[in-house]
Amino acid sequence: MTFARRLAAAQEQFGAVCVGADPHASILEAWGLPDSPAGLARFADIFTEAFSGSVASIKPQVAFFERHGSAGLAVLENLIGAFREAGTLVIADAKRGDIGSTMAGYAQAWLGEGPLGSDAVTLSPYLGVGALAPAFDLAAENGRGVYVLAVTSNPEGASIQGAGVPPVAQTVIDELGAWNDRLWPGQAGSIGAVVGATAGPRLAQWGISLEPLHGLILAPGVGAQGATRAEAEALAVGNLLSVPVSRGILRAGPDMSSLKDSHLTF
Numbered sequence: 001m002t003f004a005r006r007l008a009a010a011q012e013q014f015g016a017v018c019v020g021a022d023p024h025a026s027i028l029e030a031w032g033l034p035d036s037p038a039g040l041a042r043f044a045d046i047f048t049e050a051f052s053g054s055v056a057s058i059k060p061q062v063a064f065f066e067r068h069g070s071a072g073l074a075v076l077e078n079l080i081g082a083f084r085e086a087g088t089l090v091i092a093d094a095k096r097g098d099i100g101s102t103m104a105g106y107a108q109a110w111l112g113e114g115p116l117g118s119d120a121v122t123l124s125p126y127l128g129v130g131a132l133a134p135a136f137d138l139a140a141e142n143g144r145g146v147y148v149l150a151v152t153s154n155p156e157g158a159s160i161q162g163a164g165v166p167p168v169a170q171t172v173i174d175e176l177g178a179w180n181d182r183l184w185p186g187q188a189g190s191i192g193a194v195v196g197a198t199a200g201p202r203l204a205q206w207g208i209s210l211e212p213l214h215g216l217i218l219a220p221g222v223g224a225q226g227a228t229r230a231e232a233e234a235l236a237v238g239n240l241l242s243v244p245v246s247r248g249i250l251r252a253g254p255d256m257s258s259l260k261d262s263h264l265t266f
């Protein structure tokens with residue numbers, strides 16, 4: 001089954017919130033845990049108990065695991081495995097992107113059968129949308145998905161993403177839509193665009209249309225970055241929307257019952 005269909009079924013059951021697994025040093029501290037591989041492992045245990053099997057998807061931000069080196073990556077591997085085994089979709093937020101041959105390596109790492117293999121991965125299109133083809137092709141082959149940065153939630157992205165006529169972001173979205181149509185003809189594609197929930201005013205100012213995407217939208221920025229769920233929902237325009245929330249949810253921990261319920265408030 002395609003990633004888009006699996007995600008649609010999961011969101012029908014659990015809703016569109018994607019819980020961010022972002023163990024910032026400040027979150028570990030707030031949870032009374034050391035900023036070490038042992039603290040990270042304890043974070044992962046609590047996070048797994050709170051959310052595995054009870055939300056549609058999670059999004060581990062891999063930087064917060066990488067900063068602990070190989071021990072941190074081992075925690076990430078276990079986390080990915082535990083959630084996938086429970087049937088909760090894992091979107092690895094790795095923001096990878098490189099020339100085609102190296103891209104094939106990243107695709108195998110994050111969308112393959114190895115220990116970091118996830119249901120979907122985030123990618124950066126700065127080397128060209130076409131350079132990401134190895135990830136698109138693997139996703140089509142094995143029922144995985146990708147999310148490509150288009151209009152990011154941070155203000156610094158504007159000078160590049162809004163440059164040109166049509167703006168770079170529109171070109172990214174149009175090219176992603178063409179890939180979706182080619183790889184998943186006649187159905188929702190499993191390639192998504194990352195469009196910040198904070199980015200509504202930029203979309204309007206640049207005249208960006210998300211309609212040609214024919215796929216998925218990931219709209220970060222709700223909660224800690226100040227955007228609302230309604231602002232995220234306004235972005236869907238016929239695409240399947242997921243709303244990742246990291247700090248807004250994690251700040252409810254480590255108390256298990258507050259943490260378990262926190263995603264319901266978004």
Ligand SMILES: O=C(O)c1cc(=O)[nH]c(=O)n1[C@@H]1O[C@H](COP(=O)(O)O)[C@@H](O)[C@H]1O
Pocket residue numbers: 020022061093122151152153154194195196220221222223224225244245246247248
């Ligand atoms: O790709 C992403 O997920 C992403 C893209 C973007 O434009 N903005 C953005 O904040 N993110 C990620 O979404 C999460 C947002 O975290 P919170 O602001 O704590 O909810 C972080 O993991 C970011 O790395």
